[in-house]
Amino acid sequence: MYKYDQYDQAMVDARVEEFRDQARRRIEGKLTEDQFKPLRLMNGLYLQLHAYMLRVAIPYGTLSSSQMHTLADIADKYDRGYGHFTTRQNIQYNWIKLEEAADLLADLAKVEMHAIQTSGNCIRNISSDHFAGAAADELIDPRPYAELLRQWSSFHPEFSYLPRKFKIAVIASDTDRAAMRLHDIGIQIVEKNGEIGAAFYVGGGMGRTPMIAPQIRDFVPLDQLVTYSEACLRVYNRHGRRDNKYKARIKILVHEMGAEEYTSQVEEEFAHLLDQGVEPPLAELERIKPFFDDPAFETGLTTEIDRSDPDFALWADRNTHPHKAPGYVSAVISLKPVGGIPGDATTAQMHLMADLSKQYSFDESRVMHTQNIVLPHVKIADLHALWTALNEAGLGEPNLDQVGDIIACPGLDYCSLANARSIPIAQQISERFAANGKGDTLGELKLKISGCINACGHHHAGHIGILGVDKKGTESYQLLLGGSEAEDTSLAKITGPGFDEAGIVDAVETAADVYLAQKQDGERFLDTYRRIGMAPFKEALYG
Amino acid sequence: MKILTGNDLESGAVVWWDGQDWSIHVNEAVDVGEDAAAILAREEASRRVNVPYAIEAERDKNGVRPAHIKDRVRALGPTVRPDLTLKPADPDAGNWVI
Numbered sequence: 325m326y327k328y329d330q331y332d333q334a335m336v337d338a339r340v341e342e343f344r345d346q347a348r349r350r351i352e353g354k355l356t357e358d359q360f361k362p363l364r365l366m367n368g369l370y371l372q373l374h375a376y377m378l379r380v381a382i383p384y385g386t387l388s389s390s391q392m393h394t395l396a397d398i399a400d401k402y403d404r405g406y407g408h409f410t411t412r413q414n415i416q417y418n419w420i421k422l423e424e425a426a427d428l429l430a431d432l433a434k435v436e437m438h439a440i441q442t443s444g445n446c447i448r449n450i451s452s453d454h455f456a457g458a459a460a461d462e463l464i465d466p467r468p469y470a471e472l473l474r475q476w477s478s479f480h481p482e483f484s485y486l487p488r489k490f491k492i493a494v495i496a497s498d499t500d501r502a503a504m505r506l507h508d509i510g511i512q513i514v515e516k517n518g519e520i521g522a523a524f525y526v527g528g529g530m531g532r533t534p535m536i537a538p539q540i541r542d543f544v545p546l547d548q549l550v551t552y553s554e555a556c557l558r559v560y561n562r563h564g565r566r567d568n569k570y571k572a573r574i575k576i577l578v579h580e581m582g583a584e585e586y587t588s589q590v591e592e593e594f595a596h597l598l599d600q601g602v603e604p605p606l607a608e609l610e611r612i613k614p615f616f617d618d619p620a621f622e623t624g625l626t627t628e629i630d631r632s633d634p635d636f637a638l639w640a641d642r643n644t645h646p647h648k649a650p651g652y653v654s655a656v657i658s659l660k661p662v663g664g665i666p667g668d669a670t671t672a673q674m675h676l677m678a679d680l681s682k683q684y685s686f687d688e689s690r691v692m693h694t695q696n697i698v699l700p701h702v703k704i705a706d707l708h709a710l711w712t713a714l715n716e717a718g719l720g721e722p723n724l725d726q727v728g729d730i731i732a733c734p735g736l737d738y739c740s741l742a743n744a745r746s747i748p749i750a751q752q753i754s755e756r757f758a759a760n761g762k763g764d765t766l767g768e769l770k771l772k773i774s775g776c777i778n779a780c781g782h783h784h785a786g787h788i789g790i791l792g793v794d795k796k797g798t799e800s801y802q803l804l805l806g807g808s809e810a811e812d813t814s815l816a817k818i819t820g821p822g823f824d825e826a827g828i829v830d831a832v833e834t835a836a837d838v839y840l841a842q843k844q845d846g847e848r849f850l851d852t853y854r855r856i857g858m859a860p861f862k863e864a865l866y867g
Numbered sequence: 868m869k870i871l872t873g874n875d876l877e878s879g880a881v882v883w884w885d886g887q888d889w890s891i892h893v894n895e896a897v898d899v900g901e902d903a904a905a906i907l908a909r910e911e912a913s914r915r916v917n918v919p920y921a922i923e924a925e926r927d928k929n930g931v932r933p934a935h936i937k938d939r940v941r942a943l944g945p946t947v948r949p950d951l952t953l954k955p956a957d958p959d960a961g962n963w964v965i
Contacts (some may be wrong), residue, residue, distance in 0.1 A: 351876065357917050372881070373937075374881060404951060419951075421879070423877050424879050578888070665947055736936070737940060737947050745947075747947045789886045799936065825965075
């Protein structure tokens with residue numbers, strides 16, 4: 325796990341004190357809200373419906389147990405006993421007081437964390453595969469490259485005021501577990517002719533204009549990774565639209581300019597930059613890499629799961645992922661209990677997850693973009709004990725990638741941008757499918773809910789997506805089908821007219837019933853939809 | 868009726884203009900009628916409240932009810948956590964929002 329050096333720590337500490345002074349001046353009335361707002365946003369402090377909300381960066385989702393304990397302590401000390409893990413591998417607190425925000429940031433800094441660049445038109449938290457460094461199907465651990473990009477992008481003066489926010493994901497597997505092609509830049513570490521490099525996908529994203537990023541380069545040598553990224557950003561910074569925030573993301577530029585022309589300009593800029601000394605010296609990458617070395621995996625471990633307890637066997641089947649080291653798996657802790665709030669964890673649950681990560685996973689956990697937590701390196705022999713501890717804390721739901729594993733944005737219950745509530749819909753759907761028993765028959769079904777067109781709940785990428793809209797002052801919900809954020813990336817399509825709160829829950833069940841009636845051997849919901857198309861679903865939904 | 872709302876500077880809490888000061892209870896909101904703009908300008912200048920604005924509401928036997936669902940959620944608290952709302956003892960309070 326990366327450890328701050330003296331420069332990292334000094335920068336973060338200095339920023340805390342700078343913000344402390346800014347907040348003090350705001351409270352004393354020396355700054356107006358218009359003057360203060362951009363300053364607090366640079367430090368991840370939003371003003372939402374009920375209070376200030378703080379978004380904390382968790383680079384590539386990786387946490388030590390001491391960091392997780394601190395996140396729990398912060399929930400207790402400054403908030404109301406819980407935190408909300410988000411689709412950007414971050415955590416958000418919902419009930420922060422302005423006068424305490426700097427103290428909170430100081431506590432975060434003590435464990436090498438911050439909230440810098442978690443808002444604003446800058447390069448946001450770099451995300452990655454939540455199984456990075458552990459997955460059996462991975463080429464190499466992508467996190468050293470994500471860390472290099474984090475260092476490059478943090479406080480980058482040229483990219484502090486981009487046309488709009490900018491999101492980068494880095495993966496190193498052909499299986500995409502980071503929604504890579506739905507990012508402004510998606511980077512896949514690849515091998516070509518025996519050499520490791522990076523493929524670049526630029527101009528993806530969700531929101532009001534969803535786009536799948538086209539590949540603009542199939543191979544960039546790793547010692548030119550930052551330079552090529554800089555070229556991509558420079559062309560965007562030069563041509564991205566600042567006159568219309570709804571057309572300001574790079575996806576619009578790439579679409580309107582055309583991927584070919586955009587690529588051409590990037591290549592020209594790249595050629596210009598190659599001899600400008602933009603790339604950090606390779607020594608920096610070599611300094612970073614050992615922080616991500618494998619922990620001391622044991623050998624000769626059992627690779628068999630004791631399946632005598634059927635409840636445990638079900639959880640192990642659904643909530644674990646193959647590991648590169650024999651005798652280990654990555655174990656997913658579901659933050660989606662039936663009827664629960666997706667992504668929420670209490671102080672006690674965070675402390676427990678920290679303790680379990682220390683006991684069973686080499687002191688490490690990961691935040692998933694699906695709002696769950698991973699213990700990346702768990703011995704198969706320890707799985708039953710881990711599951712038992714999780715179950716006792718309400719964290720043992722065996723629902724990874726099932727219909728109950730719903731991504732949902734905070735929606736109108738918390739968010740000032742939302743038009744409709746998301747969480748109650750998620751709760752009702754998970755309760756419905758748990759009660760009627762259909763959930764267990766559906767297999768992989770990714771359901772994602774957003775409370776507004778900004779798509780924080782990734783509804784465009786749901787096998788089933790739900791978008792909450794405002795219909796003359798009341799909540800209405802559109803149903804979408806056929807999206808995927810994985811390597812088979814696709815954008816979901818709207819089925820037809822929206823539904824009210826009860827109607828959308830019924831509609832999801834109706835869509836599930838169509839799938840159950842039509843599926844062929846081995847087909848997921850998404851496969852069946854792609855085979856039979858929208859018509860049978862529309863017929864069942866609208867007659 | 869027309870009432871004023873905003874967020875408290877220090878806590879961020881949703882507040883309502885009660886004629887003299889800002890209250891966290893929507894039922895204490897008063898009809899400001901034609902005075903909305905003047906009060907908003909004065910209060911914004913005093914910087915005790917963030918981004919205050921006027922909304923439509925109605926008063927019935929149960930109290931003041933903002934016209935739009937967003938302001939009703941603001942008035943109560945998150946409907947999915949009754950324990951965190953202004954009416955933690957009333958698990959049905961969320962129904963008022965709908």
